[in-house]
Amino acid sequence: MKKWSLLICIVFVAAVLAGCSNGASSKNIKLAYVAWDSEIASTYVVKEVLEKKLDYKVELLQVDAGPMWAGIADGSADAMVAAWLPSTHASYVEKYKADVEDLGPNLDGTKTGLAVPTYMDIAAIDDLKKADTAKSLNNQIIGIEPGAGIMMATEKAMADYGLDSYTLVESSSAAMAQELQKAYDEKRPIVVTGWTPHWMFAKMDLKYLDDPKGAYGGAEQIHTMVRKGLKNDQPSAHLFLDQFEWTPDDMAAVMVEIQGGASPEEAASKWVEDHGDRVNQWLKGTE
Structure with missing residues (x-):
């Protein structure tokens, strides 16, 4: 009986030690x-x-x-x-x-905002309202994941600047960058939700559109x-x-x-x- 009691005690102590090792100290x-x-x-x-x-x-x-x-x-x-x-x-x-x-x-x-290739002849978010610019962009702003802070800021920017004719396209960070790279290689117009640091600014000549209303905040x-x-x-x-x-x-x-x-x-x-x-x-x- 004493042997069984000793064995039970040993098993109990081992279990306690194991629990400790997997608890807060792990x-x-x-x-x-x-x-x-x-x-x-x-x-x-x-x-x-x-x-x-x-x-x-x-x-x-x-x-x-x-x-x-x-x-x-x-x-x-x-x-x-x-x-x-x-x-x-x-x-x-x-x-x-x-x-x-x-x-x-x-x-x-860091910085966030709407970014376009430097070969595009626009400088500010307001310029997106021009009919020919909107048409060349298929009235689309290429975004990332829904719920991302930059997507919420872009929805605000679209309201602040009256970009009612535009659709904010939900995708992903990777899909946005891929679409941007493809348009850039073909010298096509495109506007994306951009942020720095990001490799796309090192690989492509891009610029942020001026945001005088401060929809995206500062640095x-x-x-x-x-x-x-x-x-x-x-x-x-x-x-x-x-x-x-x-x-x-x-x-x-x-x-x-x-x-x-x-x-x-x-x-x-x-x-x-x-x-x-x-x-x-x-x-x-x-x-």
Whole structure:
């Protein structure tokens, strides 16, 4: 009987220890992101550092913008590095600000708006109202995923500038860029929802249409958002995410590698390997 009691105690202790190892102390992180070229670049670099430098197991959750914010707010995701502020994601901030922790900007110098090839003889959003311009564009503005902040801003811009004859075409970031590239190669007119940093501005001669009414706001930043409680559960991951910041040129370098045929994993790994000093700054104090 004593032997059975001892065996039961050993099994119980082992179960408790196993539970502890899979609980708050386990090094698992869920990163939410939208499949925009810019956010693919940043998210995969963050994943690379978490896995290779801090020994975390990272799960990537590719979602639309709304579910990305909701996931951080309800704790089903741990972090995201894709909050465009103050304008693009203003509605999500208003809805979820009490339920997320803002770690501040990870990138300065972003911009959103309507973009066209420089060979088009128009300069401002108002110019889209010209009958011949509208006809050449088939009365279409090529957009990305519905629910994205830039799509909501574009709907506002269309109302502000009286572009009633236009349709905002919903697609995806990849489909928009593909359509733009095809039109650019054929020197056809096209207008798209654009943002920088993005590889398309490095690969093609593009320009933003002037926005005197400020429908798209001014220059923006990309912020890192984490769920409440991450600092207590995963202090080293929280500190790294808080210290993660880079430049538009850094992000563009990763995007160009991916556009050139590298996988996101390969491009992120190369960038991290080539920028050891920067990565060490992000990791300061995490060990």
